[in-house]
Amino acid sequence: MAKQRVIATAPGKINCYFRVGPPREDGYHEVASLYVAVSLLEQIEATLRADGELQLSLEPGSPVVADPENFPLGQNNLVWKAAELLREHTGCTLGANLHITKRVPIAGGMGGGSADAAAALVACNELWGTGLDREELGRLGARLGADVPFALMGGAAIGLGIGDKLAPLLTRAKTQWVLIPASFGLSTPRVYSMLDRLRAGQCVEVPQEIDPQVIKALMESDTEALSQLLVNDLTQASLALAPELGTVRDLAEGAGALRAMVSGSGPTLALLVRDAEHAEQVMTQLGDEVGVATMMVSAPAPGAHVELSE
Incomplete structure (x- = not known):
């Protein structure tokens, strides 16, 4: 009906x-x-x-x-x-x-x-x-x-x-993130195309599984361990198209984020933090340095x- x-x-x-x-x-x-x-x-x-x-x-x-x-x-x-x-x-x-x-x-x-x-x-x-x-x-x-x-x-x-x-x-383990959006977008097909160009001549294998240590860290909300295990193969391509993202990433980690990474094909940066209080501290420390409004989100x-x- x-x-x-x-x-x-x-x-x-x-x-x-x-x-x-x-x-x-x-x-x-x-x-x-x-x-x-x-x-x-x-x-x-x-x-x-x-x-x-x-x-x-x-x-x-x-x-x-x-x-x-x-x-x-x-x-x-x-x-x-x-x-x-x-x-x-x-x-x-x-x-x-x-x-x-x-x-x-x-x-x-x-x-x-x-x-x-x-x-x-x-x-x-x-x-x-x-x-x-x-x-x-x-x-x-x-x-x-x-x-x-x-x-x-x-x-x-x-x-x-x-x-x-x-x-x-099946987990309710929480992680807290700060997002730094960009004032511009990146086309996903363009990022993948750049990745293929950067990899030209290399032997690239089809990925078959997730590192079990990443799953363990996420399931246990072990943010310190998770911060060392975050991986994004598209990062190099995103930075090639938008080098300024590297500068913002360095600023974010300098402001105390456990890890700053390009989200997917970018250009949004995702900053892993310990909890909401830590997120507020990082956002305050960043202040106006990144030129855009940051935002705090939780997962899942x-x-x-x-x-x-x-």
Whole structure:
């Protein structure tokens, strides 16, 4: 049975461990990743339309949307693609107004677009009464992007394949992070392309597993150990495209962060800290040095879910 109004949220993510294999024939890279969902949530408010139209809008005033006038609100947006894919899969003919609230940095390496898609799938599935279960939504999500299934799942998980083969880690162990967004974005395909150029002529193996010591440190909230085990194979490529990230990373570690790393394809930097008090200290120490507003988040966070349905 259809609803009139639904609000759903989905989390951004940090890759604590990210190994990248060589490019496949289809252009994708196989990875071994340890994802954690963070308490930075994208939100989709869906209201029912009986005319079958899809209409997207953007919540004004978001600090992560630098150019709202040029924010895509048409068929190229993953929210639109998610809603349309759900309709095609289920035969639903209803429409929706889909209002997007952005909190995850855009093109920041934290899966914000994937979180939008996950929240849209959950919101529209509830709004239209299409009744797909989590497994079915996950399969649809994988068609939209490699990170969408994890945004649906949330928590912490190991990702293999192109990141879509997920094995959840059942842990409530908390980690605390400070995020330093950039005033610019980095295209994920461009970062991967740079990685391939930097590796030209090298023998690169397909990653098969996660270092068990990383999993152990995360499961036990051993931030000191975890800080020594964080790995991101995309870092070199991100720094080649945006060398200033190296300077900001050094500032962050100089301000007391246990470790500062590029999140995913960047350019957001994720700073591992001991706890909320330590996070505040690091943020205060950084002050205005990095030129952008820092933010504190915790992990793990729940996956995409309905917040309101009426």
